[in-house]
Amino acid sequence: MSDASIALNRFGLGVRAGEPPVTDPKRWLTGQFDRYDARPAPIAGLPSTSVIAGNLADYLADVREQQRERRQSGDMPQRPGQQRRRAAGYTPPAASGTDPAMTMQDGTEPGAPMRRRNAPMQDMPMAEGQDMPRDPVQQARQFARRQGRDYYAGAVTARCLASLDTPAPFVERMVHFWANHFAVSADKLTVVGLSGQLEFDAVRPHVLGKFRDMLFAVERHPAMLLYLDQAQSVGPNSVAGQVAQRRQARQQPGLNENLAREIMELHTLGVRTVYTQADVTEFARAMTGWTVSGLGRGAGARFAGVDGNPGDFVFADRIHEPGARTILGKQWPQQGYAQASAVLDMLATHPATAKHIATKLARHFAGDDPPPALVAKLERSFLATGGDLPSLYRALIDAPEAWAPKPAKFRTPWDWTIASYRALGTRELQPLAAQNLLRQLGQPVWQPGSPAGWDDVAASWAGPDAIMRRVEAAERMAQRTRDTLDARARAAELFPGALSPSTAQAIARAESPGQGVALMLVAPEFMRR
Amino acid sequence: MLNPKLNRRSFVTATGTLVLATSIGGTAAFAAAPTNRRFVFIIQRGAADGLGTLAPVGDPAFAGQRGAVAEDFASAPKLDGMFALHPNLTNVAGLYAAKEALFVHAVASPYRDRSHFDGQNVLETGGTAAYQVKDGWLNRMLSLLPPAEAKAIAIAATVPMALRGKVEVASYAPSALPDASDDLLMRVSSMYQDDPQLHAAWEQATATRMVTSDLAADNGRNAIALGTLTAKLLAAENGSRIAMIETGGWDTHAQQRGRLGTQLRGLDGMVGALKAGLGPLWQDTMIVIATEFGRTVKVNGTGGTDHGTGSMAMLLGGAVNGGRVIADWPGLSDAALYEGRDLKPTTGLDTVIGSAVAAHYAIEGTRAMAALFPQAQRAKLIDGLARV
Numbered sequence: 001m002s003d004a005s006i007a008l009n010r011f012g013l014g015v016r017a018g019e020p021p022v023t024d025p026k027r028w029l030t031g032q033f034d035r036y037d038a039r040p041a042p043i044a045g046l047p048s049t050s051v052i053a054g055n056l057a058d059y060l061a062d063v064r065e066q067q068r069e070r071r072q073s074g075d076m077p078q079r080p081g082q083q084r085r086r087a088a089g090y091t092p093p094a095a096s097g098t099d100p101a102m103t104m105q106d107g108t109e110p111g112a113p114m115r116r117r118n119a120p121m122q123d124m125p126m127a128e129g130q131d132m133p134r135d136p137v138q139q140a141r142q143f144a145r146r147q148g149r150d151y152y153a154g155a156v157t158a159r160c161l162a163s164l165d166t167p168a169p170f171v172e173r174m175v176h177f178w179a180n181h182f183a184v185s186a187d188k189l190t191v192v193g194l195s196g197q198l199e200f201d202a203v204r205p206h207v208l209g210k211f212r213d214m215l216f217a218v219e220r221h222p223a224m225l226l227y228l229d230q231a232q233s234v235g236p237n238s239v240a241g242q243v244a245q246r247r248q249a250r251q252q253p254g255l256n257e258n259l260a261r262e263i264m265e266l267h268t269l270g271v272r273t274v275y276t277q278a279d280v281t282e283f284a285r286a287m288t289g290w291t292v293s294g295l296g297r298g299a300g301a302r303f304a305g306v307d308g309n310p311g312d313f314v315f316a317d318r319i320h321e322p323g324a325r326t327i328l329g330k331q332w333p334q335q336g337y338a339q340a341s342a343v344l345d346m347l348a349t350h351p352a353t354a355k356h357i358a359t360k361l362a363r364h365f366a367g368d369d370p371p372p373a374l375v376a377k378l379e380r381s382f383l384a385t386g387g388d389l390p391s392l393y394r395a396l397i398d399a400p401e402a403w404a405p406k407p408a409k410f411r412t413p414w415d416w417t418i419a420s421y422r423a424l425g426t427r428e429l430q431p432l433a434a435q436n437l438l439r440q441l442g443q444p445v446w447q448p449g450s451p452a453g454w455d456d457v458a459a460s461w462a463g464p465d466a467i468m469r470r471v472e473a474a475e476r477m478a479q480r481t482r483d484t485l486d487a488r489a490r491a492a493e494l495f496p497g498a499l500s501p502s503t504a505q506a507i508a509r510a511e512s513p514g515q516g517v518a519l520m521l522v523a524p525e526f527m528r529r
Numbered sequence: 530m531l532n533p534k535l536n537r538r539s540f541v542t543a544t545g546t547l548v549l550a551t552s553i554g555g556t557a558a559f560a561a562a563p564t565n566r567r568f569v570f571i572i573q574r575g576a577a578d579g580l581g582t583l584a585p586v587g588d589p590a591f592a593g594q595r596g597a598v599a600e601d602f603a604s605a606p607k608l609d610g611m612f613a614l615h616p617n618l619t620n621v622a623g624l625y626a627a628k629e630a631l632f633v634h635a636v637a638s639p640y641r642d643r644s645h646f647d648g649q650n651v652l653e654t655g656g657t658a659a660y661q662v663k664d665g666w667l668n669r670m671l672s673l674l675p676p677a678e679a680k681a682i683a684i685a686a687t688v689p690m691a692l693r694g695k696v697e698v699a700s701y702a703p704s705a706l707p708d709a710s711d712d713l714l715m716r717v718s719s720m721y722q723d724d725p726q727l728h729a730a731w732e733q734a735t736a737t738r739m740v741t742s743d744l745a746a747d748n749g750r751n752a753i754a755l756g757t758l759t760a761k762l763l764a765a766e767n768g769s770r771i772a773m774i775e776t777g778g779w780d781t782h783a784q785q786r787g788r789l790g791t792q793l794r795g796l797d798g799m800v801g802a803l804k805a806g807l808g809p810l811w812q813d814t815m816i817v818i819a820t821e822f823g824r825t826v827k828v829n830g831t832g833g834t835d836h837g838t839g840s841m842a843m844l845l846g847g848a849v850n851g852g853r854v855i856a857d858w859p860g861l862s863d864a865a866l867y868e869g870r871d872l873k874p875t876t877g878l879d880t881v882i883g884s885a886v887a888a889h890y891a892i893e894g895t896r897a898m899a900a901l902f903p904q905a906q907r908a909k910l911i912d913g914l915a916r917v
Binding site: 462 | 710712713716717719721723724726727731733
């Protein structure tokens with residue numbers, strides 16, 4: 001690969017049709033720091049986090065209200081199956097005791113007609129005059145679908161459009177990198193509508209700032225607090241926890257260490273590094289009180305002692321575990337919010353974090369097994385600057401290891417899709433087009449199914465079925481170009497100085513212009529970056 | 530992959546999409562055709578094992594060469610002194626008894642290498658080498674027929690090579706699954722040839738594609754549904770007269786016994802559904818079933834067979850002058866094998882198809898051969914393949 005082709009494809013998102021050629025690759029990359037727009041038009045036009053969180057809050061309040069009514073009517077929580085065995089004529093109450101914040105194992109596929117094709121819709125038709133289905137599982141599915149339709153789908157399209165049109169494709173790539181580093185997955189009811197917001201609110205504004213600031217924005221975002229169960233973590237010895245114990249409340253609140261663990265394991269230090277299980281638990285205790293306002297209206301809000309706009313981060317002192325904590329061998333005597341905040345500050349610049357981030361970044365640009373020399377360079381930069389991200393990116397751009405002429409990475413479905421759209425000059429997208437395509441290609445946006453995010457190695461993406469799907473997708477995309485595109489010329493632009501004679505020949509020998517486009521999109525050059 | 534959704538009514542022609550009215554027939558605008566002939570070509574993609582379909586049990590070398598794979602024929606009724614039909618082919622056996630099935634063994638197209646894509650291209654184009662001829666023999670056959678009878682349909686998402694050409698044909702996609710066209714797949718294959726990572730993955734992907742479109746899927750119900758669908762399309766008053774069905778899953782490199790057995794059961798079910806669905810039209814129907822090449826005579830280390838040369842072809846239908854096996858049998862002793870490993874072909878598949886088409890449509894033999902297989906070496910046509 002030529003340096004220009006590396007800059008455009010490995011660092012960038014592929015060539016956009018009509019883009020001027022890159023003459024000075026390194027300057028083209030660093031120049032993007034000034035051109036990047038944290039809130040481009042497609043994203044600025046979306047509903048805000050507080051609107052989406054408000055919608056979620058209304059739903060959760062409805063469910064809780066139904067639960068309360070049921071308890072008052074003396075009907076104990078039970079499984080839906082038990083209700084069906086009741087005598088005919090009995091009208092079951094509106095909701096059972098199912099946790100409304102439950103994980104959607106199979107129901108939440110934000111606007112996902114592809115996978116439903118073979119499976120009949122699970123939902124039974126609603127009885128006339130009912131606003132909500134009676135079965136809480138159905139009800140939750142219906143809500144998740146609505147959030148998927150109203151918010152998730154629009155956010156996916158906005159993300160794609162921003163990537164197609166950006167004057168700063170390298171910085172956009174970094175946005176995608178960090179959003180995956182701080183992954184939430186839209187297969188949880190409370191996260192479906194908010195999954196894109198984490199990227200838009202917490203990653204985009206800080207992609208050219210300090211790692212520490214991005215970390216804080218992410219860990220305080222409602223999508224993360226809900227996804228990793230932090231919002232419901234309560235210190236047993238907190239004021240509210242003590243009250244609940246005295247009252248022998250039906251459900252005793254307690255500590256949830258999910259977010260604390262993933263912060264250490266995934267977001268900062270890295271798995272199997274310097275921390276122990278005791279550190280995780282202690283950090284979880286320190287984190288209690290970090291929660292979301294507005295989503296626990298009524299009793300929940302009174303319990304936590306907070307109020308405010310839905311989705312806002314709040315520190316709820318009433319549920320915070322009191323006392324000093326010991327984490328990574330150090331005492332943390334701070335009170336309240338300042339306690340976890342101080343720990344997080346320490347984690348943000350910890351040497352293990354520097355190594356973890358350096359390794360992931362090097363893997364993203366220089367190969368599945370990144371060269372140790374590059375990892376060391378990035379690590380040094382991170383430590384020397386206290387996690388200043390533009391400095392880190394400059395170190396990457398300056399490192400010869402990132403410019404190795406052999407293609408370093410197999411494109412992920414996301415990468416491949418965006419590069420394809422850009423190559424074809426796509427500027428507009430049908431509402432569900434990109435979403436469905438990415439689902440079909442195996443990488444639905446913001447839905448990696450795990451807080452670890454999507455894998456960044458070829459083995460995850462270069463499987464036979466995955467490649468067949470790309471070929472199928474390429475043929476359909478090419479058909480839509482309606483023979484207006486000369487793939488012979490375009491391929492040369494996409495890989496300046498780097499198009500192999502065999503690919504050029506395969507494209508030139510295509511039976512039609514459209515077939516040439518399809519071959520271009522699945523050429524070995526196009527599959528990698 | 531072939532998953533017929535019978536409620537779909539969209540027919541795709543070579544030039545675009547047109548929606549056929551759901552009420553077929555009843556219009557007087559079309560004059561009655563001079564005959565009621567129907568013709569079906571079923572392609573077995575993946576190199577079906579002719580020796581495992583119609584076994585030369587009378588050949589003294591057969592049992593030794595085939596070992597455990599031959600055990601399927603232990604109790605299979607013999608058709609004659611030499612051959613026995615696979616026990617799963619019960620409908621076909623019934624047709625044979627009714628003299629409506631005819632087999633030609635030790636056949637091969639002119640292709641002598643072992644690539645599926647190239648072999649299928651030769652079989653479908655009717656050329657003597659891959660990519661030499663640009664249209665298909667089945668399409669060229671249409672130009673020999675009166676317009677009322679030259680109406681063909683591919684039971685596939687896209688028109689397969691055998692049906693491509695200057696006569697416009699329809700295709701019916703049994704499912705909404707977007708399959709990439711075979712032509713693109715072939716070009717991708719050659720583009721990935723020198724890329725180790727993509728080549729390996731692609732080989733596996735295309736092999737899987739053959740398996741997923743096979744007849745064994747859904748316990749054979751897909752195959753039966755496909756036969757029923759095809760019969761319906763052929764029986765409609767203004768419907769097609771000629772159909773091509775693609776079947777995959779014949780590439781049995783491992784554990785052949787079970788796989789081939791279910792494949793054959795699926796094929797047999799499809800034939801039964803065709804006969805049932807065509808009703809009285811069966812009397813005027815000829816079905817040709819053929820594959821691109823055969824498989825090795827010896828069984829490999831994984832209970833399967835690899836790409837070989839000679840295989841067998843079937844002619845089925847009420848219009849077939851059947852109840853016999855045509856074979857200039859070369860023998861299965863090691864010395865008799867083609868390149869020391871394959872059944873030696875003694876009859877040209879092009880000759881079989883040309884002769885069958887000529888007999889079925891009462892076209893003069895040399896004229897039929899010239900149109901269908903213009904590159905073929907002159908060979909004596911096989912007389913009397915259809916009832917007169």
